Amino acid sequence: MRNGHTSIAAKKQVAGRSRVTISDVADDLGVTKSTVSRALNGYPDIAEATRLRISRAAERLGYRPLAHAQAIRTGRVRSLGLVLQIDADDGARPFLANFIAGVTQAASEENWTITIATAESEKGVRETLSRLVDEHKADGFILPRTLLRDRRVETLRAQNIPFIMFGRTEDPTDCAWYDIKGEDAMRAATARLISLGHTRIAHVPGGQEYTYSKLRIEGYRAGLDAAGLVFDPDLVGAPALTGRDGDASVRALLSLPEPPTAFTFAVDRAALGAYRTARDLGLRIGEDISIIAYDGLPEGAYADPGLTTFAVNSRQAGERLARLLIKRIRGTAPEDLRELAPATLVERGSDRPPRLSSADLALRLKTNSLI
Incomplete structure (x- = not known):
């Protein structure tokens, strides 16, 4: 209803006539067809407030664009692309379901769709990206788990294809991103362990190729x-992405003449491997050694004791990446699409004041001939 009268679009719906058109939306709002068209297709000359008003009216009236006609007119298929490398050590991480749900929800609210594909190698990912571009299956791509030198970025940048990274990379030229401030989390984790009384603190990094x-x-x-x-560089362990590698890295660190009494981990999965180490060596996590990790995997809550970690809101990340990518596709400069968000500390039982000094820990391990 506008000004006490039934709109043309409403009359159409009541009468069971043909589908709602751009003209109906324009008449309902009292604006031109061109304004409606440009707003719904994301042209930058339309103010954000106007775009939102028109988008909401279109949804209220039941307007649905003809996808093929819109693609011909704008050169866009209104689809966001996501290509996952399924052979990676952590490629099937539990965060994925929430992440995709966030991407899908945000895209749906803008009347966009998601095209998801998989590949078994880094080369396969790049080939799939190029194929989806050639087949007009996606207008731009979300790139998760970015590398210091990311050839996916190079591939898309060379073809002038919009993309946004879930992470950062060494060369930020023409890059947009949404990322979690993992560096701040690790600084806070280290400070927390120091405040508990630890002075010999090790770090177990993730894959060296990852930013x-x-x-x-x-x-x-x-x-x-x-x-x-x-x-002390000796307190930086071997990179670990899996529980097995985390176990090996921690064993090596505990074999040092002055072993650490506390550990920070770049990823939860590696940290969970340290529980096996402690069990085998007769140590108690949270008492003999302390651990703080990063990711917020559900398994951490069920470890004994629970794993203290910095958690990431994967659904929120997916939502934000989708919205920023749509803006990038619509012409916003990548330099204006760079956002960082904090991780959230989840306190459990794996980090406590040290019960043993480094020297006492070394003596205990040596006496038991466990290392």
Whole structure:
């Protein structure tokens, strides 16, 4: 209803006539067809408030664009692309369902769809990206788990295809991103352990090729520096993405002449491997050694004791990435689409004041001949 009268679009619906058109939306709002068309197709000359008003009216009236006609007119298929590498060590992480739900929800609210594909190698991912571009299956792409040198970025940048990264990369040229401040989390984790009384703190990084791993090591070092503790490269363990690798990395660190009494981990899955180490070596996590990790995996809550970790809101990340990518596709400069969000500390029982000094821990392990 507008001004006490039934709108043309409403009359059409009541009479069971043909589908609602752009003209009906324009008449309902008292604006031109061109304004409605440009607003719904994301042209930058339309103010955001106007775009939202028209988008809501279109939804209220039941307007649905003809996808093929819109694609011909705008060159867009109104679809966001996501290509997942399924052979990666952590490629099937539990966060994925929430992440995709967030992407889908945000895209749906803008009347966009999602095209999801998988590949078994880094090369396969790049080939799939190029194929989806050639087949006009997606207007732009979300790139998760970015690398320091990310060839997916190079591929899309060379073809002038819009993309947004869930993460950052070494060369930020023409890059948009949404990322979690993992470096701040690792700095806070290190500071927390120091405040508990630990002075010999190790860090187990993630894969060396990932940007997040470099940033989290930097955060660990910043935490030490802030407390006046000297960085010891021997306390940076072997990279670990799995429980098995986390176990191996922690065993090696505990074999040092001055073993650490506390550990920060770049990823939860590696941290959970340390529980096996502690069990085998007769140590109690939260008493003999302390652990803080990052990711917020559900399994951490069921460890004994529960894993203290910095959690990421994966659904919110997916929603934000979808909205930012749509803006990028509509012409917003990538430099204006760079957002960082904090991780949230989840306190459990794996980090406590040290019961043993580094020297006492070394003596205990040596006496038991466990290392």
